[in-house]
Amino acid sequence: MTELELVVSQREFVADGVLSLTLRHPLGLRLPAWEPGAHVDLLLGPELERQYSLCSDPADRAAWRIAVLREPDGRGGSACVHDALDVGGTVRVRGPRNRFRLEPFPRYRFVAGGIGITPILPMLAAAETAGAEWSLLYGGRTRASMAFTGELARYGERVTLAPQDETGPLDLAPVLAGVRDDTLVYCCGPGPLLDAVAARCPAGRLRVERFRAAATARRAQAAAEFEVVLARSGRTLTVPPKVSVLDTVRAAGVEVLYSCTEGTCGTCETDVLEGTPDHRDSVLGEEARAAGDTMMICVSRCRGTRLVLDL
Template sequence: MTAYDTELVVERCEPAAAGVRALTLRRAGGGALPAWEPGAHVDVLLGPGLERQYSLCGDPADRQTWRIAVLREPDGRGGSAYVHDRLEPGAAVRVRGPRNHFPLEPAPRYRFVAGGIGITPILPMLAAAEAAGAEWTLLYGGRTRASMAFTEELARYGDRVTLAPQDVTGLLDLGSVLDGLPDGTLVYCCGPGPLLDAVEERCPPTALRTERFRPKEPRAGADVDAEFEVELARSGRSVTVPPGRSVLDAVRAAGVEVLYSCTEGTCGTCETDVLEGTPDHRDSVLTREERAAGQTMLICVSRCRGRRLVLDL
């Protein structure tokens, strides 16, 4: 399926917190944008080598605009600086998507945990949980209160939202929301890697849904890369993937066009169906159940447990 790919214009730029800029995007001539659900993100093509993924954090019912929020990262790779320094109302940006690897599944109750800019995919989930009549709470942490985005919007939810700026409360008290979870509770968490690691340590895997902005650290004793063959079922080609080279690179070198974006296994753009063989999953997107099923893989980082894969490419 071809992803929605078009040029949008910046309608508004507003501060969402210290160092966080919220951008509202629309079609230049007006008109409806593709529908999306909480947890979705879009690829924003800022320029050569500057393609970034940002969560949609507005109202899914608003089909005329999309809202994203971008944290300025002084030690980043240039994407956030571009957004903060160069995108003003009227500027054009190319956008692709939306895609959703962090969907809000139906449940009677939720525990939401967000850290820093990780509030962005969580924000529309709160409204959806509220509309569904589910029981929910949010624990939201940041370095300081001023650095925490959308706190004014969150105020309408009253005491179901706990704001925990680290300079006042210290590290998030995860036990207060994760210990003794009632049956049927789903936990949604987004934020920096150490927060997600801590939540994963104390939350049942079947109850946890996470989204990472950066890839997980390689596991200790990770397998050494070995050469393997990939058969491209639709293209009628076979390619060799040597150690140190990704499936994505090998496929593109063979002249097969594949959608991709982050090349780090975090955005899900290059997810590909596996027809035969067993993937060696190294991404930060697929759930434990999806990995066990082995029906898809992220070809930018994942490899093969064996000598051969057949992919739907």
Template sequence: MTEQTLNRGVTTERGQEPAATAELTLELVVAQRQFPARGVLALTLRDPSGGELPAWEPGAHMDLLLREGLVRQYSLCSDPADRSSWRIAVLREEPGRGGSAHVHEQLTEGARVRVRGPRNNFALRPAPRYRFIAGGIGITPILPMVRAAEAAGADWSLLYGGRTRAAMAFTDQLARYGDRVRLVPQDEEGLLDLASYPGEPRPDTLVYCCGPGPLLDAVEQVCASWPPGSLNAERFQPRSPLHDSADHPFEVVLARTGRTLTVPTHVSVLDAVRAAGTEVLFSCTEGTCGTCETDVLEGTPDHRDSLLSEEERAAGESMMICVSRCRGSRLVLDL
């Protein structure tokens, strides 16, 4: 979720305060392993002492700190009202970068794992009407949203696609909602029919979508004419770079210490800041998770993330320092 240029009327609503330099880290135990679909492992995590876990809202995700240099983000897909455990679901990716394989192979029942968060860049906002769209493992953040929409008495529906029916997780849980949920296995019915769903633009409707990049690209095109803020999307992977500026060196001033750094052409702000000895939280290093979001006090960021809306980009009040740069010669950051 690197650079993203959203169409007019499409924003990503986020719920996390920027510029954090400390965040809750816990050690949890794997209490249960289940396989809700082919290739998908669901883990139930608990406090080893039986204590309550921190509260969270639909759309939240957390980091699994698997080993040094291996950090992965996964959406929470359990019931936020149940503070006794968290649940995540992990698709084993072949080939992948090692994170999903580590989870599937190493996180056996009874194993301890460090986690960080939760944080929410995909918050469910109140609305009388929702249209949810999920592709593959993108169903995970949508599950708690569906539960919340149902509890609130909202008018909602879900269009959920996957490569095969056997590969679509949590269909048993969704069955209780009847015809509010439409399952579309690609090998049986083809691609999702986005020409008719989510329908005509309505000011009372919010669209929430999570899934692979091509699906999100298609939904963004469909919702380009909708009112600003209607579409809320979360990406698991960064978009192809769409920025129109070349890299160049620039200065970064760390406002809390007054120190000035030079960021070379092929070095990220994050790496330059860390090399200077300043501790900054980070995770994905791809501009998708929001962990490194930092307040901008002066200067104009060159946004290359997959989180900020067009309105937030224009405001220039914060940036993801793992991928974004400077359009001018100098930035002053709240670090």
């Protein structure tokens, strides 16, 4: 996967606590192509990698834009971005990667909460260009905390801004009541919002991206041991009940790409050659889970006693 050393060409606060960064190649070269829903990994330091959605124009190959919410109780990634990445400085970036693609459909209903607007923003422009029917419900704590409201103004009444201190909790019923077979719902934001949308959305109509692991991922350590066969070498490893597949293979000296270790980013996705995965990630959709062809080895486990992985 592509890794680049990019230069911070612009810093701008686009809402309370939300910093927008524009990244460019130091030699002015074109950046890799991407589609709405893609994210990149910022390699901020040893054992400090974070994923941020691209929220610029995919047609602009000269620059990438991300927006980062400072999280006082976070694990240090947002603080590093806010405090250490100045204009003229550089940052190592890996990607882009996309597990939240905008599928071609006649109608869309977009729901965003807080910083969850970032992957949705380029989707709106793509839906507009495609001539699809769409609307956006965008909630936040306050109007001042909601990023990119100025850019959204050009879409007029198709965008509904719902600051909680002005309108109360998001009213999902009107948005989801009109979901039909020709409609997809795209949602990104806090876990409770995603859960509420999922509870009201018809089966197969919802596409989500989580910034925090789902409950199934957090329970990934509580399971029985099983064997993992590494197909490329023929080695067999035992995965203990409280150890992930990722940690097991790394302890055996196998180099694999990984980042979040929570089942949210998709970096460690690995092909499954035999066996049935016990999916505990927040990335794969229903069809991919049922197929069982890949798994996120940082959290997912085995439904039986043996998995053969393409490692």
